[in-house]
Amino acid sequence: MTGTPVIEVRGVTKAYGEHEVLRGIDLRLFEHQAVALIGASGSGKSTLLRCIDLLEEIDDGDIFLDGEVVTDPSVEPVAVRRRLAMVFQAYNLFPNLSVLDNVALGPTHVHGTRRADAREEARVLLDRFGLAGRERDHPDRLSGGQQQRVAIARAIATKPRALLLDEVTSALDPELVGEVLAIIRDLKQDGMTMLIATHEMAFAREVADEVCFLHEGAILERGDPEQVFSAPAAPETRRFLRRLVAP
């Protein structure tokens, strides 16, 4: 991969009090690339994604978006967040708004898109994700899989430079996982740049261009999915993958 990475993380550290969550993370995500973050719960995957979206402040290191440093205190975080989008494990849809308004809220108030246009675009997105007819429902009327599809629509409605996915299928019933993964697969085919924290190893192997294994706040191993999954080098990676296969 050449050119300027869309997202670059350099030597990022983050601690909650005494507890070091991220210990010197380096990562580069290029245009149209999908990088999967794997690792046990508490290894720092979610924290890393939140730090990149400036939803948490880092202690040290730098994060760049399209070559510009974004973790400098002089940078306006709202402007950075508008160029990225995040999908959360627990969907985090806005229960006070209809499905349509959940998706249209960002474009209307962030990009100043006319309300009618934003709603029309939202309708198209929802239709594409198989949610036509549910626009006027409130999120609590939808299944987990449907809610997460709305959340993905909400995230890409603002046309982000990169999509940050934080274990988006972990809260779903097993039979609903497929419909969400299908959408992400679809987005990847469209060339969406994605950083995917996931527990779905088969999916990571299939979709990701690169897999990073996080262990206790550091990337212990990274590389081509085939290589990481079939011939992991680090003993921690081997142990982690073995536990997943044979619990």
Add this chain to the structure above:
Amino acid sequence: MVTPGEDRKAVRAEAKRRSARRSATIATVSTIVVIGGLLAFMVTRPGWSNVHQLFFNWDEFKKAFPQVLKAFVIDMKLFVIVEICVLAFGLIVALTRTSVHPVLAPGRLLALLYVDLLRGIPTILVVYLIGFGVPALAIAGVPTDPLVLGGIALGLSYGAYVSEVYRSGLQTVHPSQRMAALSVGLTHLQSLRFVVLPQAIRNVRAPLLNDFISLQKDVALVAILGPQEAYRIAQIIQGEDFNYTPLLAAALLYFAVTFPLARILDRMNRRDPAQMALAVR
């Protein structure tokens, strides 16, 4: 031939009907006994004829009611204006208290002092102190109309309570909602306006309405400053005629407004009692 399944279904349905009928009968009988008993107890006391004459005097009621009703319009106007101000002011105080912006640090301190102080003083004292204290200061441009001052006092007192209701509402909204709003690219103010506040207010509709009902009655407190609202007029007529019935007329008017509000509140809070009770014997 009846299959065993259908048979037992019918038996169960009949048992359920019988049990419902029995519950309704018990409820009716016990209501009549309790309320009738209380009434009977009252009218058989030796002082009843006296009380009847002094509190439940129909002629006095007919005479006083129109005047009290006319004065009650003042109460209603005051109530509506003060309530609107309280809803706005309480929200500003709550938002100031929960903000983290350094510019608002003095505001946070002031808001905290205000809430602690006003919640610690009886409303009647606040009305008294502001109603008589502010005019005594003789500040140019500050209103001296007792009705306005009474309204301000009520607003300050209720603003403190209502701000706490809002604050608890803001705390019911999970931080992940704000995080999602920010991640969409909204500013802090936009997240508050479009995501956090609508949920917070929705979650405290009932306690807000509760304070609403409370204020509706407490507007009578401005009477101590002199304005001739319903309670004050009733008191004046009582003094003239040596009969308490006008006060009962005033009570009836306050009640007539509060009662429907209380019913609405009840409806808001209602859970199906059949759902709350375990649906087994």
